[in-house]
Amino acid sequence: MAVTVSIPTILRTHTGGEKSVSASGATLAEVIDDLENNHGGLKARLVKEGALHRFVNVYVNDEDVRFSGGLEAAVKDGDNVTILPAVAGG
Amino acid sequence: MLVIRRDLVDAMVAHARRDHPDEACGQIAGPEGSDRPERIIEMENAERSPTFYRFDAAEQLKVYREMQANDEEAVVIYHSHTATEAYPSRTDIKFANEPQAHYVLVSTRDPIEYELRSYRIVDGVVTEEPVKIIES
DSSP states (O other), X not given: OXXXXXXXXXXXXXXXXXXXXXXXXXXXXXHHHHHHHHSTTHHHHHEETTEEOTTEEEEETTEEGGGTTGGGOBOOTTOEEEEEEOOEEO | OEXXXXXXXXXXXXXXXXXXXXXXXXXXXXXXXXXXXXXXXXXXXXXXXXXXXXXXXXXXXXXXXXXXXXXXXXXXXXEEESSSOSSOOHHHHHTOOOXXXXXXXXXXXXXXXXXXXXEEEETTEEEEEOEEEEOO
């Protein structure tokens, strides 16, 4: 199942500058593994100790995956996955 | 150097004053690649805290989509410090993910005089830059 993944500026070093790439998988975890196969280094920027980094927002279409299962969130053919680093500080 | 219109400076300061003693945060969008801040977007501080800020994640996605549709990018990312100087904190540096953005800090610790300064934050390195205000 193919999805389109939007890559934020800060992570485009892993995608050769591409703003969006395609990937496949039935869950977000599978999509991230597939991304890692083609764009090495991305997974470590997104996942830490088996969970999404606290300061990375990932959305499937308009849904923040934090509220829909995190890495286990389901994705289906044609979905858009958007990655946005949290904008935060103190 | 950050070149910015007076009305945008005034809007950031007004936002910071209004949310004081909590930190206020937001961004100013401009045409992609122009380095020209034009459209201020006050963001919700999801933390509602005097010592921390974080853009509300749902609002961040909505605004990101708008900016993409308009061929805009975040030229300025701003937030306030309500008890300390307008200099990036350790957490500000840790979470600075936009090397192309001007990071603007507004301090509201003094009830009358505000302090507004601008920085580039790239790979953990903070570089202060001059702010040129254009009278609008």
